[in-house]
Amino acid sequence: MSSQRTIRRDSDVPLSNLGQKELLFKFLIIGDYGVGKTAIVRRYTEGKFSSNYKITIGADFAIKTLDWDPHTKINLQLWDIAGHERFGYMTRVYYKYALAAALVFDISRIATFQSVKKWLVDLREKITLPDGSNIPVVLLANKCDIEHSAIPNEQIVKFCKENSIGSWYITSAKENVNIDEAIRYLVENVIKTRVEDQIRDSIKLRDGPVFQEKNTCCKI
C-alpha cells in the first residue's frame, strides 16, 4: 500500500474569502524540571496559574491563535517538554519542525541556570532551520515573584552574549510578568526571518537563469 503524507510545516493557508494568511508556528518550551514550563504555557494559553506541581511526562502541547495583523492569523503550538532527565532520550522527536524555543530556568535555583547550557547544546545539536542556522531562542528567568538570592543580571547577559541568545526576560507565570512579551519576541523573530527569506528567494529568482518553457510531458 502506498500512501503519501504531507507534513504541514510553518505553512501558509489562505483563508479563501478574506485574503488572509494562516500560519502554523511550533515553539518549544524547554529547561530543567520544576522551573515552570507548564505554568508558563498555561498562563499564556489559558490565563491561569496553579501552585500544584504535576510533573510533565514526555511532552504536552497547547495551541493559541493570534490575530497578528489584519492579513495574518498565527496558530501557535507551544510544546511543553518534560524537564526530567528520564525523558531526555525523546527530545529529538519533539524538537522536529520547531521554529523557536523558550529556555526556562528558575531564578531561585542556581542549578537550573547551570543546566541552561546543556539544554541549549542539546537543542542546537538536534535542530536547525532549513538553511542550517540556529532557531531563535529566548531565555526566561522564571519565578521572579519569590524571594531569591539573585543570579546577577550581568551573568545572564554575558551568558546570552556568549551563546548567541537574542534576548532574555525575568518572568513570573504566577503573577503574569513578561510571559506575553517573551513569546511575542519569538513570534516577531520568526516572522522577520520569514520575510528575509522571502526577499532572498525573490532576489535569487530574479538573478537566476531564465528557463524557457518547453512543451514536454512526463511519463511515470
Ligand SMILES: Nc1nc2c(ncn2[C@@H]2O[C@H](COP(=O)(O)OP(=O)(O)OP(=O)(O)O)[C@@H](O)[C@H]2O)c(=O)[nH]1
Ligand atoms: N512562585 C512561583 N511558582 C511557580 C512559577 N512558575 C511555576 N511555579 C511553580 O513551580 C512548580 C513547577 O512548575 P511546572 O510548571 O510544573 O514546572 P515544569 O518546568 O513544567 O516541570 P516538569 O514538567 O517536571 O519539567 C509548580 O508548583 C508551579 O506552581 C512562578 O512564576 N512563580
Ligand SMILES: [Mg+2]
Ligand atoms: Mg511540566
